[in-house]
Amino acid sequence: QLQLQESGPGLVKPSETLSLTCIVSGDSISSSDYYWAWIRQPPGKGLEWIGSIYYSGSTYYNPSLKSRVTISVDTSKNQFSLKLSSVTAADTAVYYCARHRPAAISGRFDPWGQGTLVTVSS
Amino acid sequence: QSVLTQPPSVSGAPGQRVTISCTGSSSNIGAGYDVHWYQQPPGTAPKLLIYGNNNRPSGVPDRFSGSKSGTSASLAITGLQAEDEADYYCQSYDSSLSGVVFGGGTKLTVL
Numbered sequence: 001q002l003q004l005q006e007s008g009p010g011l012v013k014p015s016e017t018l019s020l021t022c023i024v025s026g027d028s029i030s031s032s033d034y035y036w037a038w039i040r041q042p043p044g045k046g047l048e049w050i051g052s053i054y055y056s057g058s059t060y061y062n063p064s065l066k067s068r069v070t071i072s073v074d075t076s077k078n079q080f081s082l083k084l085s086s087v088t089a090a091d092t093a094v095y096y097c098a099r100h101r102p103a104a105i106s107g108r109f110d111p112w113g114q115g116t117l118v119t120v121s122s
Numbered sequence: 123q124s125v126l127t128q129p130p131s132v133s134g135a136p137g138q139r140v141t142i143s144c145t146g147s148s149s150n151i152g153a154g155y156d157v158h159w160y161q162q163p164p165g166t167a168p169k170l171l172i173y174g175n176n177n178r179p180s181g182v183p184d185r186f187s188g189s190k191s192g193t194s195a196s197l198a199i200t201g202l203q204a205e206d207e208a209d210y211y212c213q214s215y216d217s218s219l220s221g222v223v224f225g226g227g228t229k230l231t232v233l
Contacts, residue, residue, distance in 0.1 A: 037222075046124065046211065046224060046225070046226045046227045047160075047168065047211055047213075047224040047227070048224065049221060049222035049223070049224065052222075060221070061221075062221050062222075063219060063220055063221055064221075096167060096168070105215055105221075105222065106155045106156050106214065106215035106222075107156075108156075108158040108170055108173040108174075108213070109158075109160075109168070109170065109213070110169075110170035110173070110179065111169075111170070112167040112168055112169070113167065114167050115167050
């Protein structure tokens with residue numbers, strides 16, 4: 001059964017870079033059938049897609065975050081990562097990783113990781 | 123302001139039927155992109171409920187159904203149960219924004 005687990009610091013200082021990793025178990029991240037995605041949810045608010053990556057390294061980013069986002073994949077470790085630079089308090093959110101299927105930008109997210117809360121504060 | 127518009131809240135008594143709308147435009151739902159629905163009980167991660175407009179993943183009860191027409195989509199829940207109390211989100215793709223978009227979410231209260 002596919003499982004995803006986010007990991008990374010729960011507290012990041014303003015202007016610094018947020019870094020998270022999603023470890024995938026139960027399936028190969030190198031499958032040609034899927035993308036792998038990051039989605040976030042500020043406390044008490046709705047969902048926002050951050051971006052998606054294919055095992056080859058091809059990426060699709062939310063245009064509103066594109067200048068600050070880097071998503072990368074490590075097929076040898078079956079994991080993918082998120083970096084968000086120059087963070088502010090507005091980036092405080094629960095960050096989720098998810099499988100994005102099929103390998104099309106209009107695909108669905110299933111399953112999701114449990115999420116990790118990242119707070120931006122000095 | 124979300125690209126996909128959902129009502130902030132809906133409610134219904136146990137056993138009743140409720141619907142949640144998701145209104146888009148010609149650059150997303152109206153352009154033919156699939157609509158997917160998610161259920162998020164309090165304090166948990168979202169779970170896929172409906173995919174490809176009207177398909178249920180295995181394990182999702184047939185009390186949940188999806189439909190799409192023109193620039194809108196709907197989620198219907200029949201035979202409401204207390205466990206259905208959650209936030210519900212629609213999702214699609216927007217060609218003008220060149221990105222995945224979510225609705226603002228709808229809180230379902232079971233009275």
